[in-house]
Amino acid sequence: MKLAFQLAYKNLIGAGLRTWLNVGVLALSFIIIIFFRGFLEGWNHQAIRDNIEWELGAGHLVHNGYDPYDPFSILDGHGRLTQEQQVDLFPVLVRQASLYPEGRMLSVALKGIDGQQNLLELPTASFTSSNTKIPAIIGKNMATSIDIKEGDEILLRWRDKGGTFDAANVTIVKIFSTNVITVDKGQVWIPIQKLWEMTGLENHASYYVANENYTPSSLEGWNYKTKDDLLSDFYKLMEMEKISTSFMYLLLLAIALLAIFDTQVLSVFRRQKEIGTYIALGMTRSQVVGLFTVEGTMYSLFAMIVGCIFGLPLFWYLHTSGISFPDFYQDMGVSFPTRLFPSFGIQLILTTILLVVVSAAVVSYLPARKIAKMNPVLALKGKMQ
Amino acid sequence: MNQNIKMKYVTYILLAALLFVSTYSFKNIEINSNSNQNPSIQQDQISPKTIIEKVDKNMTSDTRISTMDMMIYGKRKNRTVRSKGYARGDKESFSEYLSPAKEKGTKMLKLKDKLWIYSPDTDRIIQLSGHMLKQSVMGSDLSYEDMMEDRELLDMYDAKILGTEMINDRNTWILDLVAKVDDVTYHQRKMWIDQERFVPLKEELFAKSGQLLKKTTMSDIIQIQGRWYPKKINFKDMLKSGKGTDFVLIDIQFDPDIPPYIFSKAALKK
Numbered sequence: 001m002k003l004a005f006q007l008a009y010k011n012l013i014g015a016g017l018r019t020w021l022n023v024g025v026l027a028l029s030f031i032i033i034i035f036f037r038g039f040l041e042g043w044n045h046q047a048i049r050d051n052i053e054w055e056l057g058a059g060h061l062v063h064n065g066y067d068p069y070d071p072f073s074i075l076d077g078h079g080r081l082t083q084e085q086q087v088d089l090f091p092v093l094v095r096q097a098s099l100y101p102e103g104r105m106l107s108v109a110l111k112g113i114d115g116q117q118n119l120l121e122l123p124t125a126s127f128t129s130s131n132t133k134i135p136a137i138i139g140k141n142m143a144t145s146i147d148i149k150e151g152d153e154i155l156l157r158w159r160d161k162g163g164t165f166d167a168a169n170v171t172i173v174k175i176f177s178t179n180v181i182t183v184d185k186g187q188v189w190i191p192i193q194k195l196w197e198m199t200g201l202e203n204h205a206s207y208y209v210a211n212e213n214y215t216p217s218s219l220e221g222w223n224y225k226t227k228d229d230l231l232s233d234f235y236k237l238m239e240m241e242k243i244s245t246s247f248m249y250l251l252l253l254a255i256a257l258l259a260i261f262d263t264q265v266l267s268v269f270r271r272q273k274e275i276g277t278y279i280a281l282g283m284t285r286s287q288v289v290g291l292f293t294v295e296g297t298m299y300s301l302f303a304m305i306v307g308c309i310f311g312l313p314l315f316w317y318l319h320t321s322g323i324s325f326p327d328f329y330q331d332m333g334v335s336f337p338t339r340l341f342p343s344f345g346i347q348l349i350l351t352t353i354l355l356v357v358v359s360a361a362v363v364s365y366l367p368a369r370k371i372a373k374m375n376p377v378l379a380l381k382g383k384m385q
Numbered sequence: 386m387n388q389n390i391k392m393k394y395v396t397y398i399l400l401a402a403l404l405f406v407s408t409y410s411f412k413n414i415e416i417n418s419n420s421n422q423n424p425s426i427q428q429d430q431i432s433p434k435t436i437i438e439k440v441d442k443n444m445t446s447d448t449r450i451s452t453m454d455m456m457i458y459g460k461r462k463n464r465t466v467r468s469k470g471y472a473r474g475d476k477e478s479f480s481e482y483l484s485p486a487k488e489k490g491t492k493m494l495k496l497k498d499k500l501w502i503y504s505p506d507t508d509r510i511i512q513l514s515g516h517m518l519k520q521s522v523m524g525s526d527l528s529y530e531d532m533m534e535d536r537e538l539l540d541m542y543d544a545k546i547l548g549t550e551m552i553n554d555r556n557t558w559i560l561d562l563v564a565k566v567d568d569v570t571y572h573q574r575k576m577w578i579d580q581e582r583f584v585p586l587k588e589e590l591f592a593k594s595g596q597l598l599k600k601t602t603m604s605d606i607i608q609i610q611g612r613w614y615p616k617k618i619n620f621k622d623m624l625k626s627g628k629g630t631d632f633v634l635i636d637i638q639f640d641p642d643i644p645p646y647i648f649s650k651a652a653l654k655k
Contacts, residue, residue, distance in 0.1 A: 103626025155624060157592065162567035167596035167624070 004287070008295035012302070019299070022263055026256040026303035026356065031311040033249045034352050038315065038342035039323075040245065044238050046179070046337050051234070052227055053121045054180040059226040061089060061208040061219070071096065074109070078204045079221055088214035090117045091205030093195050097158040099188065101146035108142075108188050110158055112195030119211050122183065123174045127191045132171035134194055139184025143175045150175050156188070161200040168198075179337040253356065256303075257363045264296050264367040275371055276379030289368045296364020300357045315344045433544035433560050439583050446639040448473050452483075456631040467635070477648045492653045503653035510653050538562060541569045549580070552587060553604070556580040571598065582606065582613040597623045610639050 012019045066077025074096050081089070090113075097110035113120075115127035127135050134156070138148075148154060150172055157167040170190065178184055196202045210216075216224040228235075268275070278288045322339040448471070455466045466488055470480040478495045482488040490505035500513045538544070542562035550557050557577040564572045573591040578584070584606055590599040600623055603615035614637065621629030646652055 098624075100624045103624075105622070105625050155596075157596075157598070157624060160567075160593065162569070164564065164567070164569055164572050165592045165598055166572070166594050167592040167598065168594050 004291045004294045005298075007291055008298050011295055012298055018263065019302070022256075022259045022299045023302040023306055025259050026299055026360070027307040027310070029252040029256040030303055030307035030352065030356060031314070032252055033356075034307075034311065034315070034344065034349060035318075035342065036245050036248065037348050037352065038318075038344040039340065040238065040241055041345065041348060042340055042342040043336070045343055046340065047234060048231060050179045050337070051182075051231060054178050055120065055183050056227045056230050057119050057209040058212045058214055059210045059216075059224060060230060061210060061216075061222050061224050063206055064221050064223055066094070066206045068094075074206070078201060078206045080203045080205065081208065081219070081222070085219060086208065088211050089208035090114050090119065091192060091203075091208050093192055093199075093201060093204055094206040095158055095195065095199055097156055097188065099146060100155040100157070101148060106146060106186075108186050110156070110195065111187055111189050112192030113189055114193075115191050117209075119209060121176075121178070122189060123176050124189070124191075126174035130171070130173040132173065134168060134170040134190055134198075135173040136170040137174040137176060137189045138172060139181075139187065140175055140177045141181065141184045142187060143172070145185070148172055148175075158198060160198070166198065181336075253359055256356075257359055260296050260299050260360055261363040261367060263299075264292065264364050267292065267295070268367050268370055272374070272379045273381075275374060276376050276381075279374075279376040280380060285371060285374075288371050289365070292368035292371065293361060293365045296368070297357060297361040299364075300360035303356070304353055315342070318342050319344060431558075433546050433558075434539060436546070436558060436560060436578055436583070437538055437544055440578060440585065448641055448643045449637060449639050450641050450643065451637040452635040454633045454635060456633065458628040458630070460627075471643050471647050473643060473648055479647050479652060494648070494650065494653055496648060501650060501653060508654070510650065538574075541566055542574065547575070550577060552577055555582075555586060557586055579606070579613070584613045584615065586615075599623060600629075609637055612639065 061081075063077050063079045065073055065079075067073040074094050078093060081091075093112040095110045095112075097108050099106045099108050113122065113124055115124045117124055123137055126137055136156075143149065146154070153169040153171050155167060156170045157165060159165055170188070176184075183189075192205075196204065210224070275288055278291070279285065283291075319342055322341040324339050325336065326338075450469070450471050452467065452469045455468065457464045457466070464485075466485065467483045468480055469483055470478060472478040476495075476497050479492070481492045482490065492503040494501045494503075501510050502513065503510045541564060543565045544560055544562045547559040547561045550559055557579055560574075560576040560578060562574040562576070571590040572593040573595070575589045575591070576585050577587040579586055584603065585601075586603050586606075588601040589597055590601075592598050600621045602619045602621075603617070604619075605616035606613050607616050608614070614634065616634045618632045619629050620632070621627075646655075
């Protein structure tokens, strides 16, 4: 086997430009595949962390009538728990309302949250430091869409529990920046005590956010969803993304492997005298097949080295500096950071290496099988077979 | 696709507005022909309840058929849509678009607290009910329940006369109505009622905070079949910019014979 590696190495180096072209294409595939896998991993990690920190906590205890994806459920999807039942939970009440920026009407979800909470990253402490009648916080995305800044007042219209309209100015006391679009776009956050007063729904909540100490128990009319349950749609999206990007990997890999395959076919065809000599000198057919297979596989090892030379500094830079994306990417409706930090784990790199090396070995072996059927005498004479 | 959806929304808004006008607003502006023969009624002799009863009592004929133009003022262009409405009492109404071609054939039926919309494009009937009626009609000035409200004003509001005011050279009483039940859409209303003709000339709708939300202005009052009737009504959401929506009456018949099938779902697809 050692001999096979030595011969393969010498043959590849001796082939010159042909070898380095194959290695270059394969190295490029290596880098692109690892980059995209790292990109998805980074997005996955960041989005999950942001969602937990900004919206999910350890999970939500959701009123059975409330469905965050169904605006018609907001009206009746709320209830109340006793103080004992609210241990390690804090309430969020959701109501429908309309904002009137510059004479336009904009439907929003009006959300009440306790200013004292410190589980979520929402800057609710701004409520307590404000002395305005109705202090409100909104996300940067929302602020941009209605062209409003901190300290501005804006007219809000809502309905109380009987369905009667009410309207008043709210003051934007804080504009926060988040990657979690579901707490930003179309959302206005105000103190829950104020929302209870405005709507007459004292102590009601559409859902409660749980902290890590919360122990789920069966409560009639309420359904506990862990953070994984709440992230299930995102997980599905990531699975789908992984599958769809796999097609790109396969395409890239196919191009690189085609070059190796082509080289191998040419080698077997042009190096018949050499093959005959190996056999005449005592190598078995399978040893010769092994030699050619190792030679082909060695392209991927060279590609790995070349890929490391170019890829490592690049990946390190991207991992530490991140990749900037314009704000409109958040319009996709899922958490997408404006600066994404790809994550290049060791498992990711090793599995990619394994994938490329095994694939290269397979495409190297396939043309080399022909050697096993060669007549050594004819091969020595260099006659076409 | 989006354009089609938008057009559909506009159609629904207009149909909603038509039903609103035919089943709700006109009930405040129709007047018994006898009422205008009694100009001697003075503020100190009449209670707000009597005024509302006179307006209410005389506003609805058993049946009516009306044709009207709706003028929608957009930011870029204005549109005029003609429609025909049938009403029986204040709980049943049916309306159909006549023009433009895009909206022609779209129909809406209201029976008590239920509302159906028929779209000829899809050849389907959609029922709007429950919570959907609480929603704004696709962000328009009207909510579905604005047109679904068919309770008597006096069942929902305590009324008092705030004073008098001249509007377009007409003496009016200013009626102030404050909700006495919890489940009304508007906490307070102000109505300006012509003292001689018992026709409202203006109405303002307020939130609980006192914020003015909507305003309705009636003008071009004419006499039809012995009733004083506004030929033009303007609806305006006061929180939004724009001119609101104008409804111009083309033709109206009181107490005509309307076949009962008009007020059935079968008529939507007919």
